[in-house]
Amino acid sequence: MQYACKLAQSGRKESLCYNAAPEGTRTMFLDEARIYVEAGRGGDGAVHFRHEKYVPRGGPDGGNGGRGGHILLEVSLHLDTLADFRHQNRFRADAGKSGGRSDRTGADAADRILRIPPGTIVRDESGQMLADLTQPGQRFEAARGGRGGRGNARYATSRRQAPRMAERGEPGAARWLRLELRLVADVGIIGVPNAGKTTLLAALTRARPKIGSYPFTTLKPNLGVADLGDGSTLVLADIPGLLEGAHRGVGLGDAFLRHTRRTRTLIHLVDGLAQDPLADYSQVNTELALYDSSLAAKAQVVAVNKMDLPEVAERWPAIEIAFRRLNIRPLAISALTAQNVDALLQQAGEAARMAPVEAQPEDLPVYRPEPDPTEFTVQRQDDGSFRVLGQAIERAAAMTYWEHDEAVHRFQRTLQRLGVEQALRQAGAKGGDSVHVGEYELEWQD
Numbered sequence: 001m002q003y004a005c006k007l008a009q010s011g012r013k014e015s016l017c018y019n020a021a022p023e024g025t026r027t028m029f030l031d032e033a034r035i036y037v038e039a040g041r042g043g044d045g046a047v048h049f050r051h052e053k054y055v056p057r058g059g060p061d062g063g064n065g066g067r068g069g070h071i072l073l074e075v076s077l078h079l080d081t082l083a084d085f086r087h088q089n090r091f092r093a094d095a096g097k098s099g100g101r102s103d104r105t106g107a108d109a110a111d112r113i114l115r116i117p118p119g120t121i122v123r124d125e126s127g128q129m130l131a132d133l134t135q136p137g138q139r140f141e142a143a144r145g146g147r148g149g150r151g152n153a154r155y156a157t158s159r160r161q162a163p164r165m166a167e168r169g170e171p172g173a174a175r176w177l178r179l180e181l182r183l184v185a186d187v188g189i190i191g192v193p194n195a196g197k198t199t200l201l202a203a204l205t206r207a208r209p210k211i212g213s214y215p216f217t218t219l220k221p222n223l224g225v226a227d228l229g230d231g232s233t234l235v236l237a238d239i240p241g242l243l244e245g246a247h248r249g250v251g252l253g254d255a256f257l258r259h260t261r262r263t264r265t266l267i268h269l270v271d272g273l274a275q276d277p278l279a280d281y282s283q284v285n286t287e288l289a290l291y292d293s294s295l296a297a298k299a300q301v302v303a304v305n306k307m308d309l310p311e312v313a314e315r316w317p318a319i320e321i322a323f324r325r326l327n328i329r330p331l332a333i334s335a336l337t338a339q340n341v342d343a344l345l346q347q348a349g350e351a352a353r354m355a356p357v358e359a360q361p362e363d364l365p366v367y368r369p370e371p372d373p374t375e376f377t378v379q380r381q382d383d384g385s386f387r388v389l390g391q392a393i394e395r396a397a398a399m400t401y402w403e404h405d406e407a408v409h410r411f412q413r414t415l416q417r418l419g420v421e422q423a424l425r426q427a428g429a430k431g432g433d434s435v436h437v438g439e440y441e442l443e444w445q446d
Contacts, residue, residue, distance in 0.1 A: 030081050030082045030083040030085070030086055030181075031081065031082060031180070031181040031182075032082065032178070032179065032180055032181070033082040033085035033086070033089065033178075033179045034089060034176060034177070034178050034179070035085055035089045035090070035091065035114075035176070035177050035179065036089060036090045036091070036174070036175075036176050036177075037071040037091050037092075037114075037142045037143040037174065037175065037177060038071070038090075038091070038092045038093070038143060038172060038173075038174035039068055039069060039070055039071050039092075039093050039143035039144055039145040039146065039172030039173050039174065040067075040068030040069035040070075040092070040093035040094045040095045040096060040109045040145045040146065040172045041068045041095040041096070041145075041146045041169045041170065041171050041172050042065050042066065042067055042068045042095070042096045042145065042146035042147045042148040042149060042168075042169030042170045042171075042172075043064075043065025043066040043067075043068075043095060043096035043097045043098040043099060043106035043107075043148045043149065043169045044065045044098040044099065044106075044148075044149045044166070044167070044168045044169050044401075045062060045063070045064050045065050045098075045099045045148065045149035045150045045151035045152070045154070045166035045167045045168070045169075046062035046063050046065075046098060046099040046100055046101060046104075046151045046152070046166060047060075047062050047151070047152045047164060047165065047166045047401070047404065048060070048061055048062040048100075048101040048151070048152065049061065049062075049162070050101075050102070057161075059153075059156065059161060059162070060151075060152040060153045060155070060156050060161075060162060060163055061101055061102050061103050061151075061153050062099055062100075062101065062103075062151030062152040062153050062166055063099030063100050063101070063102070063103045063104040063105045063106065063151045063153065064099045064105045064106065064148045064149065064150050064151050064154065065096050065097065065098050065099045065105075065106045065148030065149045065151075065167075065168075065169045066096030066097045066098075066099075066105060066106035066107045066108040066109065066148045067096050067108040067109065067145050067146070067147055067148055068093060068094070068095050068096045068108075068109050068145030068146040068147075068148075068169065068170075068172045069093030069094045069095075069096075069108075069109035069110055069111050069112055069145050069172075070093060070111045070112070070141055070142075070143065070144055070145045071091060071092075071093050071111070071112050071114065071141075071142045071143040072111055072112070072113045072114070072139050072140065072141055072142060073113075073114050073116050073120070073122065073131075073133065073139065073140045073142050074113050074114070074115055074116065074137065074138070074139045075115075075116060075117070075118050075120070075133045075134070075135060075136055075137060075138045075139075076115040076116065076117065076136070077118065077136045078115075079115055079116065079117035080117050080183075080223065081117060081181070082116070082117065082120070082179055082181050084115070085179065091112060091114060092112075093109060093110075093111065093112040093143070093145060093172065094109040094110060094112075095109055095169065095172075096108055096109045096145070096146075096148050096169060097109070098169075099148065099149070099151040099166075103151070103153055105148070106148055108145075108148075109145065111145075114142070116133060116179065117181055118133070118134050118135070118136065118184050119133075119134055119181055119182045119183050119184040119262060120133045120179055120180070120181050120182075121133075121179070121180045121181075121182060122140055122142070122177055122178075122179060123177065123178040123179075123180065124175065124176075124177065124178070125175070125176050125177075125178070127178070130177075134184050142175075142177060143172060143173040143174060143175065144172070144173045145172045145173075146169050146170030146171050146172045146173075147169070147170045148169055148170075149166060149167030149168045149169045149170070149399055150166060150167045151166050152164065152165060152166045163406060164404055164405075164406050165401060165404045165406035165407040165410060166401055166404070166407070167399045167400075167401070167407075168398065168399045168400065168401060169399070170395060170398070170399055171395070171398050182261055182262050183221050183223060183237050183262065184235070184262055185223060185235045185236060185237035185262065185263050186234045186235045186236070186263065186264050186265070186352045187234055187235070187236045187237070187263055187264065187265055187266065187267055187348045187349075187351075187352055188236075188237050188238075188239050188260045188263035188265075188266050188267070189201060189236060189237065189238040189239060189266070189267045189269055190239050190260065190266050190267070190268055190269070190284055190288070191268060191269035191270060191271065191280070191284060192271060192274070192280045192283070192284060193240075194271065195269045195270065195271040195274075195280075195305055196269060196271070196305040196306060196335045196336070197238040197239070197269050198222060198238050199335040199336060200238070200267070200269060200303075200305065200333075200335035200341065201222055201224045201236055201237075201238045202224070202335075203335050203336075203338050203341050204224065204226045204236060204341055204344075204345050205224025205225055205226045205236060221237045221238060221239055221240065222237065222238050223235060223236070223237050224236050224237075226345055228345065228346070228349045232349070234345070234348065234349050234352060236267075236348075237263070239260055260288065260295055260298075261292060261294075261295065263298065264298075264299075264351070264352040264355045265298060265299045265300065265301065265348060265351040265352045265355050266298050266299070266300045266301070267300070267301050267303060267344065267348050268281060268284065268285075268300045268301070268302045268303070269303055269305050269335075270302065270303065270304045270305065270319075270330070271305060271306065272304045272305055272306040272307060272309070272312035272315065272316070272319065273306055273309065273311070273312060277304060277319050277322075278319075278322045278323065278326075281302070281323075298355070299351045299354070299355050300351075301331070301344065301347045301348050301351055302323065302328050302329075302330040302331070303330060303331040303332075303333045303340075303344050304316065304319055304320075304330050304331070304332055304333070305333055305334065305335055306334060306335075306336070307332045307333060307334040307339055307340075308334040308336050308337045308339065316332055320332070331343060331344050331347070373390075373391040373392045373395075374390070374391075374392045374418055375390055375391075376388055376389060376390025376392070376393050376418065376419075376420060376423070377389045377390065378420070378423045378424055378427045380427060380428070381436075384433065385433060385434035385435065385436060385441075386424060386427060386429055386433060386434070386435045386436065386444075387435075387436040387437075388420055388424075388435060388436070388437045390418075390420075392418060393414070393415070393418055393420055393437060394437060394438040396411060396414045397411065397437040397438045397439075397440050398438055398439070402440070424444065429444045430444065431444060431445055432444065
């Protein structure tokens with residue numbers, strides 16, 4: 001039976017591994033994804049006047065529009081991969097309903113909820129961390145829905161009793177996000193390929209992962225829960241085998257090394273059949289340190305596996321002496337026959353309790369002051385037209401009812417208030433020039 005694992009790169013990096021045979025038994029593990037989220041636009045405000053018998057000059061009664069739907073990320077315990085985002089990576093929420101007559105407010109749109117596995121880190125396009133979602137039910141607002149536009153009833157004053165203007169709904173927020181999965185486990189089981197990590201996981205927990213006698217049987221991390229016997233439990237994960245150069249992407253290691261970051265401690269499983277077990281041990285630790293220096297500082301419980309084989313049992317005294325010279329006290333175990341695995345579990349549990357999870361400095365969210373939304377820039381285009389860029393002015397243009405003169409005059413007052421008119425004059429705008437604001441092209445009149 002053959003297995004295949006490829007690293008797909010099509011605008012986003014994703015670890016895609018699957019069993020190539022038999023047909024119909026393919027499984028997939030995806031721990032990185034790039035998605036586009038666009039919240040719903042707010043509903044438009046209404047321009048309407050009350051018309052009832054015996055009620056002359058009923059006045060404006062146009063209602064406000066409803067809020068657009070948010071896009072939320074929610075942690076679900078039923079997921080352990082980001083594979084749902086492989087074939088669909090663009091998500092949009094519905095727009096809010098428009099306001100109606102008689103001061104009726106449009107209905108808010110339903111939020112769109114995207115389910116993600118525990119341990120998902122959310123980053124923006126620059127790589128800045130926005131959220132670290134680990135708890136079941138935990139939510140993150142990926143994109144906020146636009147507010148509903150105000151109806152003409154909200155613009156009525158004692159001096160302007162019949163306003164013929166309203167607001168369109170505010171556009172919803174939109175952005176690209178990068179999702180990165182790091183499995184949440186107390187203990188990570190590491191080692192070279194075919195050391196018996198998955199077999200050990202099965203022996204320590206109720207997990208029933210796929211096991212085979214060939215390299216790279218494990219094409220994705222497996223999770224299991226072990227009972228320590230005192231009412232407490234331990235979550236373990238076997239990390240696919242690490243080859244020399246794993247930190248650069250050799251073998252499968254680069255795709256899965258990140259999953260060791262969340263673990264409190266590590267079980268380092270050494271293959272007793274290896275030609276040089278100590279060299280394998282050193283190689284794996286080197287790859288951990290080269291990938292992330294903090295991983296080298298994690299506590300490790302070292303175990304030499306396959307003691308059920310006579311040749312390994314014969315070599316055990318020499319292997320033990322070699323490790324003890326490095327002040328390492330390895331355990332002799334057999335994952336296949338469960339020899340000494342209980343002692344290994346207790347040592348791992350004690351090491352995990354002594355090493356509480358601490359967020360790494362580079363994993364902490366960085367909060368920066370938001371730019372002033374009223375700031376703008378004026379650019380001269382190659383064709384001689386001008387483009388105005390700025391959050392507040394572009395939002396005002398998108399929310400303007402251009403078919404109502406009063407709404408257009410209000411937008412012109414906004415240009416004056418923000419200083420856009422003065423900036424255009426200084427940039428050389430003259431009567432008849434085109435000015436682009438967002439999706440709209442206006443003619444400059446001085």
